Amino acid sequence: MRALLLGAAALVAATAAAALPPGPPPGPPPPYQMRPVAPGGDRLSPTTDGKTVFEVHCGYCHLLGGMGSNLLTKQRMMMGETPDKGLLANRTDLTADYVKSVVRMGKQAMPAQTKVDITDAELEAVAKYLGKAG
Numbered sequence: 823m824r825a826l827l828l829g830a831a832a833l834v835a836a837t838a839a840a841a842l843p844p845g846p847p848p849g850p851p852p853p854y855q856m857r858p859v860a861p862g863g864d865r866l867s868p869t870t871d872g873k874t875v876f877e878v879h880c881g882y883c884h885l886l887g888g889m890g891s892n893l894l895t896k897q898r899m900m901m902g903e904t905p906d907k908g909l910l911a912n913r914t915d916l917t918a919d920y921v922k923s924v925v926r927m928g929k930q931a932m933p934a935q936t937k938v939d940i941t942d943a944e945l946e947a948v949a950k951y952l953g954k955a956g
């Protein structure tokens with residue numbers, strides 16, 4: 823009986839140890855890309871610098887380490903693509919119209935962005951920058 827109890831206790835201890843989550847992986851944390859400073863000037867007049875506007879207004883989710891990039895990396899890899907396609911800037915299949923509608927309407931985990939978050943003029947520049955498929 824005693825041996826049985828000891829055996830049961832050991833089994834419980836082993837199960838508890840196995841259920842513990844693993845510690846953080848060794849090495850530095852993954853990189854997180856910081857956003858640049860917003861360009862000055864009138865946000866309502868068209869700008870051609872779509873890359874900077876994208877990094878300022880979409881960067882906290884869509885640059886390296888952002889939650890949008892992390893989610894899209896998983897999605898693209900499940901579709902058989904390489905992990906770099908998780909960054910919107912590396913995609914060649916996006917159209918400007920698609921980008922604009924996702925931004926204004928949102929898409930699943932991505933919240934819709936209002937005209938205060940990103941003005942029509944700024945969105946136009948971003949859509950032109952990301953919409954490599956036309």
Ligand code: HEC
Pocket residue numbers: 876879880881882883884889890891893894910916920921924925929930931932933935940948952
């Ligand atoms: C709060 C975080 C967040 C912000 C800000 C954000 N996004 Fe997203 N975005 C996401 C997430 C998360 C997804 C993936 C949605 C899903 O599939 O669940 C996504 C998806 C997208 C997609 C769809 C990609 C595809 O494969 O269908 C586009 C296009 C996009 N975002 C563009 C933008 C642009 C342009 C901006 C800036 C104006 C922006 N996003 C701002 C989080 C964000």
